[in-house]
Amino acid sequence: METEKTGRERKVSEVSRDQRDARKKGDGAAPGDGLTLGMKIQDLSAFYGSFKAVTDVSIDIQANKVTALIGPSGCGKSTFIRCLNRMHEVIPGARAEGHVMLGEQDIYAKTSDPVVIRRRVGMVFQKPNPFSKSIYENVAWGARINGYRGDMDELVERSLKHAALWEEVKDRLKESGHGLSGGQQQRLCIARTLAVEPEVILMDEPASALDPVSTQKIEDTMDQLKQDYTVVIVTHNMQQAARISDYTGFFYIENMGDPGQLWEFDETEKMFSNPERKETEDYVTGRFG
Template identity: 60%
Template sequence: MQSENGKYAIETKNLSIFYGAFEAVKDVDLQIEKQKITAIIGPSGCGKSTLLRAFNRMNDFVVTSHVKGEILMHGTNLYGRGIDPVEVRRRIGMVFQKPNPFPKSIYENIAWGARINGFKGDMDELVEASLRGAALWDEVKDKLKESAYALSGGQQQRLCIARTIAIQPEIILMDEPASALDPISTLRIEELMQELKKNYTIIIVTHNMQQAARVSDYTAMMMLYEDTRSGTVIEFDATNRIFTNPKDKRTEDYVTGRFG
């Protein structure tokens, strides 16, 4: 256990996620390595986002949802008794599919999260460091007081990344972070991810196979059980092996585009 703690940022053990009686995700065992990018790929509706949202307990907002099994972070089960989901989300940040900056100034977008999390230091410094960390500083430094909605989609998404790293999480979850962006903005986000993994562990859900191959170190392939319609991870391995020499025939069909 101790040695694992050193290597892995987060692990799932026999994790199943339910919406009411429906088992959306079944029996997932994943070990997410620290300071690496892990991609979750698979066809639509196979439970990729549901799995991702289990890590920071965003599924809690769906009243009927519940989990079986464990998600362990430093040996602590995030779904254990007495665990505060608010604190979980503070340590596991999230970037969404569509950029969702707050309807506040660029500066406030970053300062708000820091403030509610009790940040006492120099706010100007934190804002600048976060914007630099998200490769956005040079583009916005002269208009920090302007609304975040004045930015382009790609800039908004980098602002969302900036506000996430401002509160210093350990893990950043990304739910198709570039699917609403043009190719150039997508490239910038991907480059940024390579920078970010020096300090953070990243888990990304993506529909874009090339993106998974380009950016990730590990890939988890998800697929539906035909009979129960539950999603599960059918193969989890280093990304280059998943894309060049997968063990599972279904993975091969999917990554080579022969699927469906």
């Protein structure tokens, strides 16, 4: 009797074909129809004072998938990702317009609390930024101030395991987080983000400051994380986007001084083999940017 194959046992092309079939059934709707929605962004624009940096982005972020955002410098990728947990507005004069649905909640609704939103949508930055505390406290801190009342030891261990760091630090949890290597520090920051149990993890060039081995560990970690979380990553490394993501969005500025816009969004396999738009193809093949 033929049994249904799991995702791990199936070829990449089989999985992609199923996703594409699901999309076709949706009569040409956005990528990922038929999958669980992680975030739904509608007509999102971002401003720095009177300058519009990103315009009218509408995109569905699928749950338990990695979505990569690529594009040339200054096209609004990082601005956009910071809008997804209301980090953009902490910059004086910065604001966002539009809708970002996280489940049933519009994170830009007047009733939405930015602090709660940032707990539900965690963020990992380009440069590792551990606290000047022990490894243990780095992970426990966020959960503690959010009122976590469970078994803290268990939470720290679970978070470090999820971030693929536990085996390397389990015997020195009391040592300073600053004593770790750059790659370990970044995974510590991922563990710290996981400890507050977010639904979505945003990563802004998380491996750009790391050596190849550390980068590989972060990429492997992301592959594991998507089983439990929705991941959105900004990266300038197109091969990284091709390796780790399920969906890719290409941001582009049409003319100098214009706001950045989401130029093309599709399954990563399609974006890196046969994108629809010339500008996307020129960018992914390295002809500009």
